[in-house]
Amino acid sequence: xxxxxxxxxxxxxxxxxxxxxxxxxxxxxxxxxxxxxxxxxxxxxxxxxxxxxxxxxxxxxxxxxxxxxxxxxxxxxxxxxxxxxxxxxxxxxxxxxxxxxxxxxxxxxxxxxxxxxxxxxxxxxxxxxxxxxxxxxxxxxxxxxxxxxxxxxxxxxxxxxxxxxxxxxxxxxxxxxxxxx
Numbered sequence: 001x002x003x004x005x006x007x008x009x010x011x012x013x014x015x016x017x018x019x020x021x022x023x024x025x026x027x028x029x030x031x032x033x034x035x036x037x038x039x040x041x042x043x044x045x046x047x048x049x050x051x052x053x054x055x056x057x058x059x060x061x062x063x064x065x066x067x068x069x070x071x072x073x074x075x076x077x078x079x080x081x082x083x084x085x086x087x088x089x090x091x092x093x094x095x096x097x098x099x100x101x102x103x104x105x106x107x108x109x110x111x112x113x114x115x116x117x118x119x120x121x122x123x124x125x126x127x128x129x130x131x132x133x134x135x136x137x138x139x140x141x142x143x144x145x146x147x148x149x150x151x152x153x154x155x156x157x158x159x160x161x162x163x164x165x166x167x168x169x170x171x172x173x174x175x176x177x178x179x180x181x
Contacts, residue, residue: 008099008125010060010168014053021048026057026169027116057120058168064098066128067091071165071173079180080156083141088165088173090136092128101125104138105171106145110159113149118169145179 016024035051067090074085090102105118122138140163146156158181164171 006063006096006098007061008101010058010101011055012057014057014169015055017048017050017052017054021053024053027119029114030117052170056169058101058103058123060101060167062095062098062100064095064100064128064130065093066098066100066167067093068100068102068166068173071163071175073163073175073177075177077178077180078140078145080146080158081142083139084177085137085139086163086165086175087135087137089133090126090128091133092130095130097127097129099125099127100167102136103166103168103171104140105164105169106140107162107164108145108147108157108159109162111147111157113147115147118164120169 014024014026016022037049037051068088069091070087070089072087078084086104088102088104090100092098092100102124103120104122106121107118108115121140121144124136124138126134126136128134142156145161146154149155156179158179160176160178162174162176165173
């Protein structure tokens, strides 16, 4: 509260703006009519001007300001049994020494079974001095881009996979890779 210790916690849930948004969670299934606050006939609550929760999953405050950038993949193609790495740079651009939790999310837009809009696939807490930069690397394999089908069998389907990196479930850094059969 007085700035002597820099908080580094992140929310493990999403907080709704109004009780009418409940249940609300980051890894929801995509809707047939995605939320758009500018269109009257779509999937949203009429009395709430925004589609987002008040505080998203992974949201947190700090006395430091962090910049997460340069999402890179070791490859844009991976076999169904292979793996690849995703790396991001994290920099403490302002404020005292502090912690940031870098989060990696995945979305499979072409699966035979509808997949959540985002799935958390990795996170890492990084402690940085003012001006310091570190590269955080995540390994992604079949356990990350596969899923269980309706028969309870784990499957990995070929197709495009979208990755998102940032400091919450609203991460905007994105790259894609392709899983081959």
